[in-house]
Amino acid sequence: MATLKLGIIGAGGRGINSFGSMSLRHPKECQVVALADPNRPRMEAGLKKLGIQCDLYEKPEDLLAREDIDAVAITTPDYLHETYAVMALEAGKDVFVDKPLATTTQGCMNILEAGRKSGKLVYMGFNMRFDPVVQRLKKIVDDGELGKVFNIQSQEFYDGGKTYMARWNRLRKFSGGLFIHKGSHDLDVVNWLMGARPVRASAFANVSVLKPEGIPFELEEGETYGPNCTECQARAKCRDGFDIPADTFGKEAIEADGYVRNTCIYQSEKDTHDQGVCIVEYDGDQVASHSECFIGSITNRLYTVLGDRGTAVADLHANSIRVHPRWSKDVVEHKIARGSGGHGGADPTMFRNFLDCLLNGAEPLSNAVDGVWSVAIGEASEISRTEKRVVEISDLLDPKSDFLR
Ligand SMILES: NC(=O)c1ccc[n+]([C@@H]2O[C@H](COP(=O)([O-])OP(=O)(O)OC[C@H]3O[C@@H](n4cnc5c(N)ncnc54)[C@H](O)[C@@H]3O)[C@@H](O)[C@H]2O)c1
Structure with a gap:
């Protein structure tokens, strides 16, 4: 088996500390051979941190012109994902895109279309799907323990002021707004658990403290x-x-x-919020809400999933899921072990899935279609909070598009 040659576009936090360092765990299967980032000192420092040597390019186009590179990771600020993902696909590379897929629904559709035309992989980096607690929750839902799921409440509490509001993330022109930039993680988890398509969304959000x-x-x-x-x-x-x-x-x-x-x-x-809430209606009588608070004194994610046979409350900080059957007081508590590595063990298992897609024909746990739907809710929520109205998802994409099948 030949070793996969990988390139990283965007040699910052995720490019080096996450994608780059995960590649080091699989030296027989892959090797980072090039980085692209306009900031040369950062690339050089990144190489030192990883303890590797490879080629450095200040222009991603030059990295993409290399025929020997099989796949690239796009870990730039969000607003550049579309440009480089499309370029990479047109250059015949398989692509890993960190969340969100793009900062607009149309941008996501453009990536999806380029992916279909090229026949190459668009791997959507939704590491939350690999979180061990989320994985167990998905199994509980799929096994029918909760019956038909009709309502999901997602809450993210995160002291993100320091990491988000101090950087490019706080400006919508770079991140699309927090419902897209950060919310796309949770909105994807909700979509995944719900197994339905979002129809409309509405949101309220403000800069309350920062x-x-x-x-x-x-x-x-x-x-x-x-x-x-x-x-x-x-x-x-x-x-x-x-x-x-x-x-x-x-x-x-x-x-x-x-x-x-x-x-x-x-x-x-800043023109994005430090706290807010969005609500979503799905195409099968289901509803969901997602609240995000970036000035919390706790850091946690909670997902409450309500079905007609039971309710599950997942607590990602306590690593537990409590399942409350509808007609019994016999609450079942699942305690879930975490692996090592970034995001509670989620990053390494996501990277493993990415490699398996490229090397062993595995299916990606999340793909560009998933990326489109979560950004569509995020974008609808951003429009809603600004224009104070309910936004139809069909105003942002054609739900019947062949690309979304
Ligand atoms: N999945 C997750 O859990 C997770 C966590 C954090 C960030 N992210 C995502 O990862 C991506 C990167 O975020 P980050 O926190 O690493 O940001 P960062 O600011 O740490 O790094 C971004 C890098 O991109 C580089 N860059 C800027 N313009 C570029 C260009 N034209 N071409 C190539 N490189 C360019 C910057 O110089 C910087 O080195 C974002 O899309 C973000 O939303 C995902």
């Missing part, structure tokens, strides 16, 4: 704060101050592109 009025300290007269934690005069009294990794995101990398990863989360301009 704004100048929200700073967690008193300012003395004449005292300033920001623009980032490294330079902030009030750093000592701000409980949210944090340092950035000195290697891949340190001084040299900052000098190359001005990307500062600890921009003040209170002072920075």
